[in-house]
Amino acid sequence: MLLSMQGISKAFAGVAALNAASLEVEPAEVMALVGQNGAGKSTLIKILTGVYRRDEGSIAFAGKEVDFAMPADAQAAGIATIYQEINLAPQRSVAENIHLSREPKRFGMIDHAAMRRGAEAVLATFNLSIDVDRPVAHFDAATRQMVAIARAVTQNARLVIMDEPTSSLDEREVAVLFETIRTLKRSGVAVIFIGHRLDELYAICDRVTIMRDGQTVAKSPMADMPKMALVRHMLGKELAAFQALAPDRETPERPVRLAIENAGAGVRVRDVSLTVREGEISGLAGLLGSGRTETARLIFGADKMQRGTLRMEGRERSYREPADAIADGIGLVSEDRKIDGIVPDMSIRENMTVALLPKLKKAGIVDRARQDEIVTRYIRALGIKCASPDQPIKELSGGNQQKVLLARWLATDPRVLIVDEPTRGIDIGAKSEILKLLRRLADEGLSVLMISSELEELLAAADRVTVLSDGTSVAALPRKDLTEAALLSAMAHQVE
Amino acid sequence: MSTLLRPFAIKSSGDLARLSVILALFGLILFGALRYDNFVSSYNILSFLRYNSMFALIALGMAFVIITGGIDLSVGGTAAMASVVAALCSPYHWAAGLLGGIAAGLAVGALNGFIITKMRIQPFIATLATMLAAYGTGLLLANNQSVSVSYDTGFTVIGQDDFLGFPIPAWIALAVYVLGWLVLEKLPVGRHILAIGDGEATAGLMGLKVERTLAAVYLASGALAGLAGVILASQFGAGQPTEGVGWELFAIASVVVGGTLLTGGSGSVGATLAGALLLAMVFNILNFENGLGWISLSAYWQSVIRGTFLLIVVVLQAKLMARHNAP
Numbered sequence: 123m124l125l126s127m128q129g130i131s132k133a134f135a136g137v138a139a140l141n142a143a144s145l146e147v148e149p150a151e152v153m154a155l156v157g158q159n160g161a162g163k164s165t166l167i168k169i170l171t172g173v174y175r176r177d178e179g180s181i182a183f184a185g186k187e188v189d190f191a192m193p194a195d196a197q198a199a200g201i202a203t204i205y206q207e208i209n210l211a212p213q214r215s216v217a218e219n220i221h222l223s224r225e226p227k228r229f230g231m232i233d234h235a236a237m238r239r240g241a242e243a244v245l246a247t248f249n250l251s252i253d254v255d256r257p258v259a260h261f262d263a264a265t266r267q268m269v270a271i272a273r274a275v276t277q278n279a280r281l282v283i284m285d286e287p288t289s290s291l292d293e294r295e296v297a298v299l300f301e302t303i304r305t306l307k308r309s310g311v312a313v314i315f316i317g318h319r320l321d322e323l324y325a326i327c328d329r330v331t332i333m334r335d336g337q338t339v340a341k342s343p344m345a346d347m348p349k350m351a352l353v354r355h356m357l358g359k360e361l362a363a364f365q366a367l368a369p370d371r372e373t374p375e376r377p378v379r380l381a382i383e384n385a386g387a388g389v390r391v392r393d394v395s396l397t398v399r400e401g402e403i404s405g406l407a408g409l410l411g412s413g414r415t416e417t418a419r420l421i422f423g424a425d426k427m428q429r430g431t432l433r434m435e436g437r438e439r440s441y442r443e444p445a446d447a448i449a450d451g452i453g454l455v456s457e458d459r460k461i462d463g464i465v466p467d468m469s470i471r472e473n474m475t476v477a478l479l480p481k482l483k484k485a486g487i488v489d490r491a492r493q494d495e496i497v498t499r500y501i502r503a504l505g506i507k508c509a510s511p512d513q514p515i516k517e518l519s520g521g522n523q524q525k526v527l528l529a530r531w532l533a534t535d536p537r538v539l540i541v542d543e544p545t546r547g548i549d550i551g552a553k554s555e556i557l558k559l560l561r562r563l564a565d566e567g568l569s570v571l572m573i574s575s576e577l578e579e580l581l582a583a584a585d586r587v588t589v590l591s592d593g594t595s596v597a598a599l600p601r602k603d604l605t606e607a608a609l610l611s612a613m614a615h616q617v618e
Numbered sequence: 619m620s621t622l623l624r625p626f627a628i629k630s631s632g633d634l635a636r637l638s639v640i641l642a643l644f645g646l647i648l649f650g651a652l653r654y655d656n657f658v659s660s661y662n663i664l665s666f667l668r669y670n671s672m673f674a675l676i677a678l679g680m681a682f683v684i685i686t687g688g689i690d691l692s693v694g695g696t697a698a699m700a701s702v703v704a705a706l707c708s709p710y711h712w713a714a715g716l717l718g719g720i721a722a723g724l725a726v727g728a729l730n731g732f733i734i735t736k737m738r739i740q741p742f743i744a745t746l747a748t749m750l751a752a753y754g755t756g757l758l759l760a761n762n763q764s765v766s767v768s769y770d771t772g773f774t775v776i777g778q779d780d781f782l783g784f785p786i787p788a789w790i791a792l793a794v795y796v797l798g799w800l801v802l803e804k805l806p807v808g809r810h811i812l813a814i815g816d817g818e819a820t821a822g823l824m825g826l827k828v829e830r831t832l833a834a835v836y837l838a839s840g841a842l843a844g845l846a847g848v849i850l851a852s853q854f855g856a857g858q859p860t861e862g863v864g865w866e867l868f869a870i871a872s873v874v875v876g877g878t879l880l881t882g883g884s885g886s887v888g889a890t891l892a893g894a895l896l897l898a899m900v901f902n903i904l905n906f907e908n909g910l911g912w913i914s915l916s917a918y919w920q921s922v923i924r925g926t927f928l929l930i931v932v933v934l935q936a937k938l939m940a941r942h943n944a945p
């Protein structure tokens with residue numbers, strides 16, 4: 123056995139995060155580690171790699187009892203980790219990030235040329251050709267994630283841990299990642315893979331360890347664990363079927379709230395037209411690079427619209443910056459929630475209501491009662507797992523942090539809410555809760571523009587779906603024409 | 619682009635700031651040369667270099683500290699104390715004076731590193747405390763007055779003599795800057811220092827030895843302040859327990875003028891030198907103006923100017939960053 127963690131317990135400020143959890147990994151196997159948001163997966167990994175010290179339990183790695191005092195020690199022992207939070211130095215170049223702490227040297231000095239070549243070579247195996255001299259911060263979330271993965275696989279580790287590596291990747295990139303994992307496996311390396319997308323887990327993992335409330339509740343070969351059973355172990359109860367949420371009716375022609383026509387900017391967005399009506403969820407589908415996120419940024423004023431028109435509630439508008447869009451009642455929950463937006467040291471309460479504070483003031487002072495009411499409501503509605511609203515947000519599990527950010531925008535009471543991958547990183551139990559909540563808000567009159575890579579999500583919740591391909595809107599499917607086949611064929615559409 | 623020119627390639631707002639400080643430095647030199655008769659005299663140049671080497675040294679230490687996202691307010695106090703220690707040691711041997719002063723600086727640096735990494739106190743608070751402690755220790759050791767150095771052991775050579783036509787302190791500063799450049803640009807630890815300034819927690823997760831590196835940086839800053847103290851004692855013939863006030867501000871200003879971000883994670887050794895020289899040049903020119911009789915500046919006014927200068931630079935830096943980060 124390569125790794126054996128037994129009876130691991132850990133409490134933060136008296137609150138148990140892990141309670142006698144265990145995890146075992148054999149060489150050359152891919153182990154799925156699953157559980158709801160806050161189940162303790164990341165904490166278990168951080169205890170293994172010396173980020174946190176355990177209260178109880180024992181760890182054996184490669185036949186030896188170990189107790190790593192810091193990540194550097196775990197790394198030296200042969201464990202490479204991609205943590206759930208972005209773990210790259212943003213101002214350093216891609217090449218440096220890949221090699222940091224293991225720089226190639228000549229005569230004791232960094233061999234910059236070798237470092238650049240090495241970085242280019244490993245990224246090439248991921249079909250990624252980027253300028254490795256540029257700071258990591260210049261690249262989008264997916265590229266950064268690939269850089270983090272490249273960093274991990276070049277460490278010649280015996281165990282590679284990936285905490286939600288796919289949460290910002292699209293299908294094509296996931297395929298590349300899986301190929302990499304298979305290569306690792308062939309060379310005898312073990313992988314721990316944490317994720318919320320069941321299809322991915324079944325596609326790549328050999329065995330599964332399921333956690334619930336800080337305990338290990340099941341271990342089994344992946345093949346012997348049917349999906350329904352896995353979900354039952356995870357949630358501790360049956361999951362209500364993922365039913366269609368959008369009413370299966372002819373959508374009445376409600377007034378258009380937001381419309382863009384022939385919008386364009388740069389090369390990523392060429393010609394996009396779409397409408398979002400009052401009280402509907404309008405989906406935005408497309409492959410990676412089809413310009414979905416960029417379109418959202420245009421609407422939100424984060425990028426300047428160079429061509430085309432935008433109409434909000436009938437009036438033609440041109441937003442120079444997000445503040446203009448926000449003033450008009452538009453909100454955007456960005457896909458980069460990992461990095462954007464959270465203020466780690468501030469409490470859940472503050473993080474949730476920062477955008478709201480001006481409205482919460484009574485005679486210049488924050489109306490604490492109303493703030494409490496809002497915070498409590500969303501903690502309940504989204505099932506945010508926390509000790510109290512005053513806990514610093516950085517102490518929440520990754521998925522729960524995302525829920526707080528979603529709540530931040532929901533609480534601003536926008537008239538149009540753009541959500542970019544709203545269920546990314548969120549467990550399967552909470553996922554349908556979030557879709558239901560969006561649906562309910564839409565029924566109350568909110569217009570939602572939902573960007574999603576998950577077809578079943580769009581099929582379940584959207585009233586209409588606009589499909590982008592290569593920066594161009596190629597189809598607008600109303601509810602009645604919305605089928606998986608229709609979506610797929612529109613997405614694959616190539617603009618001549 | 620050739621590797622020689624690489625340091626000047628503009629890739630970020632930091633590079634722009636660095637380029638502008640070099641241009642400003644040349645501008646000032648040109649201005650001085652045209653306006654004052656003795657500006658390019660060898661006397662002015664040599665005494666400029668001799669005197670300002672001390673500041674250049676502490677600016678370099680400060681640059682490393684600021685790149686990690688920290689600050690070292692203790693450098694002035696450390697230099698003052700080190701000058702006293704150096705003066706007290708100088709009768710035994712010139713090297714005793716030199717090493718004694720550096721050791722005093724190392725001691726403060728080690729203490730800073732310990733308080734910041736082990737006791738997890740903010741650098742600002744930690745070094746404010748050690749600054750006071752260093753001044754106090756210096757005054758105690760010196761019995762509240764300046765301590766004359768020994769003129770018999772050759773200790774004064776360090777601060778007062780020339781080598782190949784240039785002041786020895788300038789040679790020392792040059793050597794230390796070359797070393798600093800090597801460390802930051804060529805050695806892994808330099809990259810680690812930058813990465814730590816980019817985010818301490820992240821750097822730890824990436825497997826860097828954050829505490830050890832931070833401790834080393836504060837140690838280096840202390841050692842350089844100690845060395846500056848040695849030069850101070852040697853140059854003026856006495857350990858000066860009350861010197862050093864405001865030196866930390868001069869150092870911070872030099873670093874910031876050199877385009878290093880106060881938020882950490884970026885910075886350059888060469889530009890820090892340019893920043894220190896630029897700042898020193900401003901004062902040199904003010905002295906000449908004093909000489910022309912147009913204005914008359916007391917030390918107090920110099921402080922005011924230094925502070926104002928720092929403020930302007932920081933504001934400009936913030937604006938530049940904001941523009942650069944805008945989509």
Ligand SMILES: Nc1ncnc2c1ncn2[C@@H]1O[C@H](COP(=O)(O)OP(=O)(O)OP(=O)(O)O)[C@@H](O)[C@H]1O
Nearest residue numbers: 134139159160161162163164165517518519520521
């Ligand atoms: N530094 C911390 N301080 C206090 N509590 C913490 C800290 N880190 C984690 N926790 C708590 O421990 C529990 C487990 O968190 P963990 O991050 O391990 O969950 P997870 O299984 O990784 O969830 P997710 O799928 O959302 O990433 C959570 O309730 C979380 O709030």
Ligand SMILES: [Mg+2]
Nearest residue numbers: 164206519520
């Ligand atoms: Mg997690």
